[in-house]
Amino acid sequence: MTRVVIAGASGRMGLSLIKAVALSNKATLIGAVVRPDSLAIGKDAGELAGISAMGVPVVSCLSQLVDDFDVLIDFTRPDVSMAFINHCVQLGKKIVIGTTGYSDAQKADIRKVAEDIALVMAPNMSVGVNLSLKLLEMTAKVMGDYTDIEIIEAHHRHKIDAPSGTALRMGEVIAKSLGRDLSECAVYGREGNTGARERKTIGFATIRAGDIVGEHTVMFADEGERVEITHKASSRMTFANGAVRAAIWLNDKPAGFYDMQDVLGLNAF
Numbered sequence: 001m002t003r004v005v006i007a008g009a010s011g012r013m014g015l016s017l018i019k020a021v022a023l024s025n026k027a028t029l030i031g032a033v034v035r036p037d038s039l040a041i042g043k044d045a046g047e048l049a050g051i052s053a054m055g056v057p058v059v060s061c062l063s064q065l066v067d068d069f070d071v072l073i074d075f076t077r078p079d080v081s082m083a084f085i086n087h088c089v090q091l092g093k094k095i096v097i098g099t100t101g102y103s104d105a106q107k108a109d110i111r112k113v114a115e116d117i118a119l120v121m122a123p124n125m126s127v128g129v130n131l132s133l134k135l136l137e138m139t140a141k142v143m144g145d146y147t148d149i150e151i152i153e154a155h156h157r158h159k160i161d162a163p164s165g166t167a168l169r170m171g172e173v174i175a176k177s178l179g180r181d182l183s184e185c186a187v188y189g190r191e192g193n194t195g196a197r198e199r200k201t202i203g204f205a206t207i208r209a210g211d212i213v214g215e216h217t218v219m220f221a222d223e224g225e226r227v228e229i230t231h232k233a234s235s236r237m238t239f240a241n242g243a244v245r246a247a248i249w250l251n252d253k254p255a256g257f258y259d260m261q262d263v264l265g266l267n268a269f
C-alpha cells in the first residue's frame with residue numbers, strides 16, 4: 001500500500017486527487033495539506049471532496065503530519081510547490097509533481113533535487129496526452145520538416161499559466177524530434193503586421209474560457225493536407241488517476257527524475 005499525502009488538497013486537482021486515492025486499492029491517504037489560512041483546515045479530507053469521511057483531517061503544513069508517508073502528490077503553484085519539494089528532500093520522501101508554470105531556474109533546481117529523492121514530474125498525467133506525445137514524435141519525424149506546426153490549447157478561466165505545461169511539452173517533443181531548439185523557434189501568439197510565416201517556427205495559441213478542463217490540438221499543415229492530433233480531457237479524474245498511478249509506481253524506485261512516459265512504459269515505443 002502506498003501512503004500518500006496531497007498538497008493543495010482544496011484545489012480543483014486536490015479534490016479530484018482525494019477521490020482518486022479513495023478509489024484506489026493500492027494507495028491510502030495519510031494527509032491533506034492546504035494553505036495556512038484556508039477555511040478547510042480541520043475538516044475531514046473525504047468530506048471536503050464530497051465523498052464519505054476518510055478519517056484524515058486537513059492540515060495547514062506538512063510538518064504537522066507524522067513522518068509515516070511514502071509519496072507527496074503536489075498540484076499547487078510553482079512557488080508553493082518548490083517549498084513542498086524542498087521539504088520532501090529534508091524528509092527523504094518521494095514526490096509526484098503535477099504543478100505547471102515553473103521558471104527555467106526552478107526546473108533546473110528540480111532536476112538537481114532528483115539526485116537525492118525519487119520524483120515523477122509531468123505537466124499532464126493522463127494516458128491520452130502521454131500517448132499523444134509519442135504520436136507527435138512520430139508525426140514530426142515524418143512530416144515536420146515540410147509542414148507548418150501550430151499548437152492550440154484551451155483551458156478554464158481560472159488557469160494562471162500560459163501556454164499550458166502540456167502545450168510546452170508538446171512543443172519540446174516536436175522540436176527535439178526535428179533537431180530544433182524550442183526557445184529559438186517558438187512563436188507565442190501573433191498580432192499586427194506579422195509578415196509571412198517562417199517555415200521552421202512552432203506556433204502556440206491559447207484560449208481561456210469557462211470551465212474547459214483541458215484541450216490540446218497540434219496541427220501539421222501542408223498545402224493540400226494537414227494532420228491534427230487532438231486530446232480533450234472532460235474530467236480532472238483522468239489527471240488525478242494518473243497521479244495516483246505515478247505515486248504507486250514511484251514507491252519502490254531509487255532517487256531519480258522520472259516522467260509519465262516512464263510510469264506508463266511508453267519509452268519502449
Ligand SMILES: NC(=O)C1=CN([C@@H]2O[C@H](COP(=O)(O)OP(=O)(O)OC[C@H]3O[C@@H](n4cnc5c(N)ncnc54)[C@H](OP(=O)(O)O)[C@@H]3O)[C@@H](O)[C@H]2O)C=CC1
Nearest residue numbers: 008010011012013034035075076098099100123124125239
Ligand atoms: N499534471 C497534470 O496532469 C495537471 C496539472 N495541473 C496543474 O496543477 C496545478 C494546480 O491546478 P488546479 O488544481 O486547477 O489549481 P487550484 O488553484 O485549484 O489549486 C491549487 C491549490 O493550491 C493551494 N495552495 C496555495 N498555497 C498553498 C500552500 N501554502 N499549501 C498548500 N496548498 C496551497 C491553493 O489554495 P487556495 O485555493 O486557498 O489558494 C489551491 O487550493 C496547476 O499548476 C495546473 O496547471 C492541473 C491539472 C492536471
Ligand SMILES: O=C(O)C1=N[C@H](C(=O)O)C[C@H](O)C1
Nearest residue numbers: 100123124159164165166214
Ligand atoms: O491547469 C489545468 O487545469 C491544467 N493544466 C495542465 C497544463 O498546464 O498542461 C494540464 C491540464 O491540461 C489541465
